[in-house]
Amino acid sequence: MIEKTVIEAENAAREADLQADYQALGARLARRSVDIEALTARAMSFGVAIPSWGTGTGGTRFARFPGEGEPRGIMDRLDDCGTIHQLTAATPRVSLHIPWDREDPSLLREKAEEVGLGFDAMNSNTFQDQPGQARSYKFGSLSHTDPETRRQAVEHNLECIEIGRAIGSRALTVWIGDGSNFPGQTSLSRQFDRYLDSMKAIYAGLPEDWRIFSEHKIYEPAFYSTVVQDWGTSLMTAQELGPQAQCLVDLGHHAPNVNIEMIVARLVRAGKLGGFHFNDSKYGDDDLDSGTIEPFRLFLVFNELVELEDRPGLDLAHMIDQSHNVTDPIESLIVSAGEIQRAFVQASLVDRAALEGLRAENDALMAAATLRAAFRTDVEPILQMARLRAGAAIDPVATFRASRYRHRVAAKRPRTRSDGGGIV
Amino acid sequence: MIEKTVIEAENAAREADLQADYQALGARLARRSVDIEALTARAMSFGVAIPSWGTGTGGTRFARFPGEGEPRGIMDRLDDCGTIHQLTAATPRVSLHIPWDREDPSLLREKAEEVGLGFDAMNSNTFQDQPGQARSYKFGSLSHTDPETRRQAVEHNLECIEIGRAIGSRALTVWIGDGSNFPGQTSLSRQFDRYLDSMKAIYAGLPEDWRIFSEHKIYEPAFYSTVVQDWGTSLMTAQELGPQAQCLVDLGHHAPNVNIEMIVARLVRAGKLGGFHFNDSKYGDDDLDSGTIEPFRLFLVFNELVELEDRPGLDLAHMIDQSHNVTDPIESLIVSAGEIQRAFVQASLVDRAALEGLRAENDALMAAATLRAAFRTDVEPILQMARLRAGAAIDPVATFRASRYRHRVAAKRPRTRSDGGGIV
């Protein structure tokens, strides 16, 4: 972790400017009858989970180019996550992935407490084969034609729940790569039946206060069909399973041009929106840093969430899910948490009463302008103030660099090899 | 209509070749243990409805270039549809669109009987304003913010049901253009609530033996959001309405790259697949002739339908829905009916027992090859024989041209103006 004095020194150099900017913004917002302090309080209440695996450098099927100081295991990952939260005060929880993060639960709890973090949803993995695994997932897992393979995959998910219970998690996210690469390879209908049967077996093992999230994705790693290919199938799944089952939306898992905020609105109405995997993308499941490709799209998602935030029972699990190929993963997670928080704050300052009046009159131009006015507002001073007040860094990336954290851990963590050779 | 002697003369010139081809194909199929006669019987049992409006030349927002002999009204359209069925024996029903086809129901029934046709689903229109209409649909219809506009749109649908009852239809297809062009213009969630309320009012007026079809479309004429944007929303709609409500799939109404046959499989499982609007497309809702752009995709849709055809309660309404901009609409409808029938016959000759065995063994290569072997089989002789046996034309386009039907009706039907000036 980073020494408090580093953060304080960095903040000291920036605080006067922040106060000036905050005051100026407050005055402008006041003119629009918006209370900046209420927004800052909202910003401070916001948190998004970090995926433990996001702290390592990602890669593509062509190559992976690791950086220095890559985490060696879950303990290093928790250190990195703790550092991110220390600097941002916006990432209070970590989401584990089994088997990558398999460890003695008591050690996990201890470490998490040490670095000031809680545990978010558990993630199972049946899209890879692990050494010593009895059956291969080459042709599927929860929807495999072979009942023994399905049983193995179900049991893995039940084990994830067990680990999760031991560390205080309250949800299981199920994403599978099952599908097919060729028309004809599988029965689209029976494969889904098998998937549902397996999910029901997992659901039967779900503790009463847990939720299970079904995550859809249009393609990859399967390239012709995917069992849970879109939110419609995810909804059918959650409906069949029961009230503890909900749908998880990953922003990068849709067909081109799809209106994601519509899906958000629909799932909320169905009582089945469980949460998000945040990232950004231009082409496929690019897993780029949140808010870097289409920031307005991220804002529009939060605009729905804020418009609908009073719907009874809405309890969302927000998580970042990105692959950091050309940046320092800690820095990308810091920036992404800030961009997500930014979209939330911008969406919070939409003048909703005015908007509703304009919509009632079908004043399309001014309704759209009302939304854009909120998006256009530079709320950076609010985010900075929220961090300052929480003891985090006004400028978390600059502070991270000043801390030389990466350099220090690199000394302890051996360099990993570039890889990806031949998977093309 | 076309004189029988014309058809007979045209067939006479082709029958010997047909018999030779049919025999050769029969022998090859027999080697694969497929009975050609069973396939021909299936082909003869197949029918797809024609949309009355498809008999006129379509257009784009840029222009419409009419041909000669355009139908002047529903009576002309029924003549054209009757001619198509006479030549193909594959289009036994017509689907009417109100108000374009508004006419005394007894005259409609009389005319239909005369030309040998029945009536398929009724289509309402709340995406255009009609002369004298009290409220405009500029900002929506069934989901409009104004309750009076919604009421007007509901009543129009109820009127469509009334007309339909009088002529023997048994279903109502509801497609609306409601949505928005700008983020913020409308509340995505409340607009859907209003839509559902209106649909419930229509559903309440549905006769016991009728069905109502909800049709989704990703975009156009609304360009930012559409109320029923995909099959997920269509499914939610059908679920909320009740057992008489089902979903209609138009092949051109999806996001790029979407796997449509997956949607077919999912809707069948949900008990909510009602039928299809057939056409083909490369970019958006291009409404091109069926099977002309991606014939394998059409085959894959029918592959699902044949695989699932024994599911209890499956009762599909097949309709063509195309816009004929550069061809004679009658010829395009003839060819399209044949392409749809072809896909059905090809899907019917998939060796399903072998396929299931290959799937069980995860022999992806041979399972895919099994499907392709069916697709690759040139079933043209079966389609020709089905037509010949039904008294239709072996080569319906050539026969149509030989009949000089278009020339004859053109003499009675005045030339219409090119239009589309300025809607860009």
Added chain:
Amino acid sequence: MIEKTVIEAENAAREADLQADYQALGARLARRSVDIEALTARAMSFGVAIPSWGTGTGGTRFARFPGEGEPRGIMDRLDDCGTIHQLTAATPRVSLHIPWDREDPSLLREKAEEVGLGFDAMNSNTFQDQPGQARSYKFGSLSHTDPETRRQAVEHNLECIEIGRAIGSRALTVWIGDGSNFPGQTSLSRQFDRYLDSMKAIYAGLPEDWRIFSEHKIYEPAFYSTVVQDWGTSLMTAQELGPQAQCLVDLGHHAPNVNIEMIVARLVRAGKLGGFHFNDSKYGDDDLDSGTIEPFRLFLVFNELVELEDRPGLDLAHMIDQSHNVTDPIESLIVSAGEIQRAFVQASLVDRAALEGLRAENDALMAAATLRAAFRTDVEPILQMARLRAGAAIDPVATFRASRYRHRVAAKRPRTRSDGGGIV
């Protein structure tokens, strides 16, 4: 036009706030070593042309819902365009479309002078048939198989040049709908040959100080192939024609996911970027208001233009090209001009020296953050100040509404019919 006193009164009510905002922004920018006055000067130098036809309500193939006070002809359109420029000081030129705007050139010049406008590029129309036209464009125009039809289309373009010369235009934009709806319908290669031949004939008639712009579009109104389908074909065209030929980029004319700013960079390198048609879109050529769907994309286009603005010979023709279906066209054009100007100003405040340093070090995170910092800056006070200083309106939409311009012209301009009946 709008009385000056209306504008002044509206501005008076907003000026104090503007001065405060401008000063605060100036102080913040100064901290980043950015001179707000230089940006304001750049904003004031910026202009984008209005398409005359954009002042009327657009439509889709399904319907057109006109508003009140629709312009009756080019004289009304010029009034509307003059009003937009009066309020925004950002739209100094109008782009005419022949035959829609055919009129005595001296009257056109007189009117333009009266309303304070100049003339931008001329637009020809060979995608529609006009009454009395000898040959139809149903199957193409400049690339038609029939040489007489091609000749007619060439002559129409030469006439557009003639009219343009008479009114002081200096460029011709050629967009055609030629292509095909079905694989096989046309020879892709020979159709392009014919197109090039026709373009060469037009080029031969181009005055020495004119440019000709080739505009690509992936699809619509042709739905299988389009002759000039992308920038690659547009580039080949401009290369074959010669130095006076350049490429025009319409933001809505690309395949899904395409990186448009890359195309901008490439065409600049080839010395062939001629200008833009601005609009925004989510699905196809939606022709929505600029900056309303993906404002960051618009910014990224301008980021290239600003980065490359010193390239010798770069002389860009900026035009808005939108279809206003649910808004008052004048209001949409006002807002769009502002959004385009906003993107230009935001792109102008990118810290390019810092950016180059970060790029040289492959600091992807901070390079991207540098761009976003510029995008995030709310430059509204700069745009408002630019308008105020030019005698235009601080808030042009509010001022337009206060002026009751639309109400006043509606009294003179008869209501037009809803249309679009049957082109589906």
Added chain:
Amino acid sequence: MIEKTVIEAENAAREADLQADYQALGARLARRSVDIEALTARAMSFGVAIPSWGTGTGGTRFARFPGEGEPRGIMDRLDDCGTIHQLTAATPRVSLHIPWDREDPSLLREKAEEVGLGFDAMNSNTFQDQPGQARSYKFGSLSHTDPETRRQAVEHNLECIEIGRAIGSRALTVWIGDGSNFPGQTSLSRQFDRYLDSMKAIYAGLPEDWRIFSEHKIYEPAFYSTVVQDWGTSLMTAQELGPQAQCLVDLGHHAPNVNIEMIVARLVRAGKLGGFHFNDSKYGDDDLDSGTIEPFRLFLVFNELVELEDRPGLDLAHMIDQSHNVTDPIESLIVSAGEIQRAFVQASLVDRAALEGLRAENDALMAAATLRAAFRTDVEPILQMARLRAGAAIDPVATFRASRYRHRVAAKRPRTRSDGGGIV
């Protein structure tokens, strides 16, 4: 390799059926004035290269699931390729990839001769880091900001040429992953300048009788921008380099909905079409087996190639480029070679004289039908006969399985580990 007796035995069991089918097809084609023998001769003349790396199981960033008997190195790969050619008589050349296939050239030639193969284009690799490499390609290779890294990448390409010369190759294919993941990360224009400089350095080292192929790809592994993102940039590259530079089209490297056959037609006209990487895809660069997703698209590509085959100077390098994740790679390559050959034969039987007549008359319906009639023709007997006459297998997959080749090599080749752990 496979013993001749196995092939002969398998063929013997199928030859009678083949002769019957061939005769029947010949008779039907004769009726259309098509000479089946000419088609068979064309089929026999057709060859497509195999990428050496395609003989191993591919993978995704999520996982790789190897099969049994994976090739251990280039010698095993050449064995596998030789087997494929033995069975298909359609894959006479292999394309090597350096460094994966680095080996003593004389051994390579010897082995190739032994298995009956020649060498196709060489492929360089600057998208991965190799052990001991001085500079990393994490941030680019030929377009890197660092001149030393660019030099290293240029030298690698020159080395590929050297190896290629030694083994009788005549072309170098350059595909790079260079681009960026975030707006702002790189200068789109200067990155291209650097790429061109590097390519010119490689071009300078090209032997006189060699060609260099530039291969474009819209995205992956870079997810915001790619230096050679489309055929337009590829064309600019080939134009700048000179007459020995041409463009290579990989069917899976385009934006959604793009009309690839148009690109083929355009590149032929520009004199810059160099060849193809064949595969199929539904979403992105899925690298699926050729002809399995959209067989009509493959046919349409060959339709252009056959229509334009007499253009002077056209000399195409055909190669398969696929990733085999769920099938035996040898089987997939066998089937794919057949599907590509099938498309070529189908395109060869288009009645081009009739087609031209129909196009001249704008008979869109019959022109499209003419193309479809060729596509629909089941030319399987021609492909089988071509193989039989060349001493290959009538049914190559069945023969491959009967030969137990995979089982035999598996005994010699140790099982490789599943991998892909953590690159998500």
